[in-house]
Amino acid sequence: MNRRTWIHAWLMLLPAFVFLIAFTHLPAVTTLIDSFWTTGKGRRAAVFTGLGNYRKMLEDPIFIKAMVNSAVYAAITIPASILLSLAMALLVHRSFRGVSLMRMAFFTPTVLPLIAVANIWLFFYAPGFGLIDQIRLVVGLPSANYVGQPDTALYAVAAVTIWKEAGFFMIFFLAALQTIPQSLREAAAIEGCGRWTFFRLVTLPLIMPTTLFVSVNAVINAFRLVDHVFVMTKGGPDSATMLLLYYIFETGFRFWDTAYAAALTVVLIAILSVVGIGQFFLADRRVHYK
Amino acid sequence: MQTGQAQIQIENVSRLFGSTAALDDVSVSLRKGEFSVLLGPSGCGKSTLLRLIAGLDAQTSGAIRIGGADVGGKAPSLRELSMVFQSYALFPHLTVLENIVFGLRVRGVAKAERMKRLDTVAAMMGLSQLLARKPSELSGGQQQRVALARAVISERPICLMDEPLSNLDAKLRADMRVELRAIQQALGLTVVYVTHDQIEAMTMADRIIVMNAGRIEQVGTPEEVYARPATVFTAGFIGTPPMNLFPVALFGGRHGVPPGTGKHLVGLRPEDLFLAETGPEAELRGVEYLGADRLVSARLGGTDFILRLPASAAPPPARFALGWAPERQSLFDAASGQRLAGFDFASPSPTKKDFTHETA
Numbered sequence: 001m002n003r004r005t006w007i008h009a010w011l012m013l014l015p016a017f018v019f020l021i022a023f024t025h026l027p028a029v030t031t032l033i034d035s036f037w038t039t040g041k042g043r044r045a046a047v048f049t050g051l052g053n054y055r056k057m058l059e060d061p062i063f064i065k066a067m068v069n070s071a072v073y074a075a076i077t078i079p080a081s082i083l084l085s086l087a088m089a090l091l092v093h094r095s096f097r098g099v100s101l102m103r104m105a106f107f108t109p110t111v112l113p114l115i116a117v118a119n120i121w122l123f124f125y126a127p128g129f130g131l132i133d134q135i136r137l138v139v140g141l142p143s144a145n146y147v148g149q150p151d152t153a154l155y156a157v158a159a160v161t162i163w164k165e166a167g168f169f170m171i172f173f174l175a176a177l178q179t180i181p182q183s184l185r186e187a188a189a190i191e192g193c194g195r196w197t198f199f200r201l202v203t204l205p206l207i208m209p210t211t212l213f214v215s216v217n218a219v220i221n222a223f224r225l226v227d228h229v230f231v232m233t234k235g236g237p238d239s240a241t242m243l244l245l246y247y248i249f250e251t252g253f254r255f256w257d258t259a260y261a262a263a264l265t266v267v268l269i270a271i272l273s274v275v276g277i278g279q280f281f282l283a284d285r286r287v288h289y290k
Numbered sequence: 291m292q293t294g295q296a297q298i299q300i301e302n303v304s305r306l307f308g309s310t311a312a313l314d315d316v317s318v319s320l321r322k323g324e325f326s327v328l329l330g331p332s333g334c335g336k337s338t339l340l341r342l343i344a345g346l347d348a349q350t351s352g353a354i355r356i357g358g359a360d361v362g363g364k365a366p367s368l369r370e371l372s373m374v375f376q377s378y379a380l381f382p383h384l385t386v387l388e389n390i391v392f393g394l395r396v397r398g399v400a401k402a403e404r405m406k407r408l409d410t411v412a413a414m415m416g417l418s419q420l421l422a423r424k425p426s427e428l429s430g431g432q433q434q435r436v437a438l439a440r441a442v443i444s445e446r447p448i449c450l451m452d453e454p455l456s457n458l459d460a461k462l463r464a465d466m467r468v469e470l471r472a473i474q475q476a477l478g479l480t481v482v483y484v485t486h487d488q489i490e491a492m493t494m495a496d497r498i499i500v501m502n503a504g505r506i507e508q509v510g511t512p513e514e515v516y517a518r519p520a521t522v523f524t525a526g527f528i529g530t531p532p533m534n535l536f537p538v539a540l541f542g543g544r545h546g547v548p549p550g551t552g553k554h555l556v557g558l559r560p561e562d563l564f565l566a567e568t569g570p571e572a573e574l575r576g577v578e579y580l581g582a583d584r585l586v587s588a589r590l591g592g593t594d595f596i597l598r599l600p601a602s603a604a605p606p607p608a609r610f611a612l613g614w615a616p617e618r619q620s621l622f623d624a625a626s627g628q629r630l631a632g633f634d635f636a637s638p639s640p641t642k643k644d645f646t647h648e649t650a
Contacts, residue, residue, distance in 0.1 A: 186346050187379035191393030191444070192367030201396070205383040 035263035039256070046259065053263035063264070065239045066247040069154055073243060074222040076158045077165070081218055082211070084166040089173035090199075103174070110168040118228035121160045122147065125232075150240035153233055157241050160228050165221060169214045176210035177203070212283045219275050223268060244268050297322040297448065297480045298343060303352030305338050312338040313349070314504040320497075322447075325474050325481045327491040330501035331527070336484045337452055339501075343482060344450050345369050356448070371448035372441035376456055378433045380425040380440075387412075387421040390439045411443045414473075431462045438470075442477065449474075451483045455490060467493050488528055492516070500524045516559075518634065519620060522627035525557045531585065533557045533620070534595035540570055541614075554630065557620035560585065563597035565606055566613025574608050588612075 035053055040046035057063045092103045109117060124131040127145040136144060146156040180203060188198045226246045229235060235242040235250065245268065252261030298320040305313040313335045320326045328336035341347040343354060345366035353360050361369050372393075380389050388395075390411065394404045412418045415435045425433055434454060441449050454470075455463045471494045474481050485491055491498050492512045500507040500515060500523075507527075508520035519525035525533040538554040570590055578585040584599045586606055599606070621633040 181377065181379065183375045183377050183379035184381060186344075186366075187373065187375060187440075188392075188396070189346065190344060190366045190371070190373050191396055192365075193392075193396040197396050201392075202381055202383075 031262045031265050034259050035266045037259050039259040053260050054267075056260065057263065057267070062239055062242060062247065066242045066244050069240070069242055070223065070244040072154060073158055073161075074219065076155070077161045077222050078215065078218040080158075081162045081165040081169060082214055084162060085169035085214070086173050086211075088166060088170045089177055092170075093174055093177040106170050107167045109164045109166075110171075112164075114164060114225060114227035115231055117164050118160060118231035121156075121163075121228070122232055125156055147232055148237060150238045153237060153240040157229060157232060160232070161221070161225060164225075164228075165218065169218070172210050172214050173207060176207040180206055208283070212279065215283075216276055216279055219279070220272060223272060244271075295322040296320070297324075297357060298482065299353075299355040299358075300339070300343075301353045301355070303339070303342060303349045303354060305335070305342060305347070306350045311504050313342070315352070316504070316506055317352075318499055318506055318509055320480065320482060322480050323478045324496040325471065325483065325494055326497045326499060327495040328482065328484045328499050328501060329486070329488060329491040329495075329527075330507075331486055333503075334501040335504040336486075336501050340450050340452055340482060340484045343369075344371065344373055369448075370446050371450055372444045372446045373450040374437045374441050374452065374454045376453040378425075378437040378454075378457075380433060380436055382425055384424075385421065386417060386423050386425070386428070386436050389425065389436055390417075390421075390443055393440065393444050407443050407445070411439045414442070415439045430458050431466070434458060434466065438473070442473065448480045448482070451481060453485055454483075456485075456487070463490075470494060488530070492528075500527065502527070517618065518629070519557065520629050522555065522557075522622050525620060525622070529559060531560055531596045533559050534563070534593075534597075535622070536590065536593050536595065537624075538621075540591045540593065553624050555622040555624050557622060558595075558614050559618065560596045560598040562615045562618040563595070564599070564613050564615075565603075566611045569611040569613050571609055572612045574606055574610065577605050 036048060036050055037046040038049050038052070088106050092099055092106065112120075125146045127133055127143050127148065132146070133143050136142070144152075146152045184202060185198065188202060193201070223243075223245055226243050226249070229241055229243060229246045233241040235246050244264070248261050248264045248268065251257050251264060296319040300316055300318045300320075303313055303316045304311055316335070316339065328339060330336050338347065342349050343356075345361065345364060345368075348363075353362060355361065356369055356371070381392065384392065387408065391404045391408055394407065399407075408421075409418075412421060415438060417432070417435055417439055420428065420432060420436075425436065428436065434457075437454065451470075455466050458466060467490060470481075473479070474494075483490070483494065495512055497509060498512055498515045499509050500520075502523050508515055508524045510518075510520070515524060515528055519528060519533065522535065525535065534557065536556045536558070538556055541556050572588040572590040572595075575587040575589055575594070578587070579601065581601065583601050584603075584605060586597050586599055588595060588597065588606075588610075590612060597612075617635040619635075621630040622628065623630055
């Protein structure tokens with residue numbers, strides 16, 4: 001290629017490059033650099049502390065709590081939303097009366113903003129008159145405050161995530177199921193292969209690429225989706241629903257300890273990278289790509 | 291295995307899709323150890339009939355018996371049959387080996403037995419070197435063999451095949467025809483084979499079931515179907531080019547053709563026509579040279595027809611007298627399209643088939 005074409009090519013790339021660098025790459029690098037400095041104050045400029053911010057984390061009980069909470073939250077929401085979405089996909093991957101209505105119903109939570117979803121669930125959980133409490137009262141159980149109790153709040157928040165995510169993942173599983181040719185099912189039926197055996201020996205391996213894709217997304221979302229925490233609990237009660245990303249937000253934009261927030265962000269990105277890459281390497285051997 | 295005994299009986303079977311009948315009151319019996327071919331154009335109901343036999347679909351009315359027992363409502367796996375699909379239906383994530391023994395595995399056949407049978411079948415199909423491959427790493431012909439191996443290893447007496455050769459190229463298809471027939475003969479399988487390709491039907495079948503618009507037009511050996519088509523449809527469907535049909539008025543009164551006014555049709559194969567000294571005068575329209583012979587298009591009294599002449603003979607002049615082999619003529623009722631068997635010559639001399647120049 002001659003010089004002119006090169007210049008042309010770079011000029012064409014420039015607008016996208018400017019935005020990408022300004023809003024993605026530069027902040028990422030600055031975050032990494034900031035995490036090795038203290039937060040600058042009016043009286044005292046930022047000083048280099050090396051791994052100081054990271055050392056601080058190990059002694060920060062709220063950070064430890066946030067890490068534990070995030071781990072529990074991920075351990076619940078990832079498998080639960082994947083299993084639920086697969087079950088829903090299998091349910092609507094057939095033809096019966098009202099199947100499109102059912103698919104739509106399953107998908108609706110995806111369309112709703114998470115803020116709105118959180119408000120709906122706040123009503124479900126509301127002690128005394130909420131949906132769940134009304135059912136509890138009918139069957140004779142005492143009123144419960146799921147969101148307000150430290151021992152149940154995290155699970156209450158996790159339930160909202162599962163409800164919100166399963167419908168979205170279902171679409172991917174449904175698409176995957178529909179690429180499995182009907183003749184495979186018929187060939188298996190002639191061989192005397194039952195439904196469960198077919199699912200285990202054929203369906204499951206064939207949708208593995210989708211399962212991998214969905215699980216990577218589920219992992220990212222488990223750390224990324226915290227909108228409902230803002231609406232429902234604000235990390236409380238007593239940090240019971242303090243998730244890593246919410247803690248970063250609080251540290252950075254409520255307490256304005258931006259350097260510590262930057263260090264926390266680096267930790268979050270490190271976790272996501274390790275898990276994401278690990279998933280690919282682990283699963284790659286077991287995934288059949290067409 | 292002796293042949294002759296009815297293995298699969300189809301009794302007054304209909305299959306409606308909504309208000310349209312894919313199969314309309316079909317009855318036929320397929321014999322044990324025979325290669326039966328369901329032949330017909332697209333949409334004639336042949337695949338539907340195969341799926342009913344397999345149990346992948348249920349008939350609207352009528353009964354299907356396999357080995358004498360009514361299989362209505364019986365699951366496909368309990369019908370003691372295997373099936374080869376048009377798309378081969380191989381499991382893409384399993385190796386050739388796993389594909390072949392899939393059925394034995396889900397039926398809980400012991401591993402030693404599985405491997406023993408696999409060795410035999412893989413050797414028979416020439417797959418021994420390919421057992422570790424995935425279907426995507428195989429050619430079309432090899433995939434076809436795997437599908438066939440999967441059917442053979444089941445050791446079930448009936449094998450259903452749904453256009454198994456239609457995805458192969460012409461050369462491979464010709465080889466597979468011979469091979470399929472050899473396997474069927476060697477194992478004494480009762481094969482029900484669906485195709486729209488008459489060459490496949492003619493070369494492999496013991497018995498051809500010609501179907502059209504959800505009905506059976508004719509059941510017979512390839513010779514019978516070719517030489518003595520039971521209906522105008524069969525006459526026009528079998529043979530390339532198909533049988534010529536002349537209004538009886540053109541030939542009336544000669545060679546046992548009843549003098550008529552056009553209520554009957556005289557059917558003659560292109561190779562049963564020749565240039566004669568005397569006869570009805572035909573007008574030459576064109577000549578197609580095929581190497582071994584020439585296909586001559588001509589017109590006789592408003593009816594276009596084709597005759598086959600050896601290429602060694604000189605092409606016919608612009609106008610020529612048409613002669614024909616009367617013992618090979620077929621007479622049809624023009625209104626019903628049915629063969630008028632009363633006019634058949636007593637001893638049918640089977641026409642020599644020659645498919646060498648036909649396109650597959």
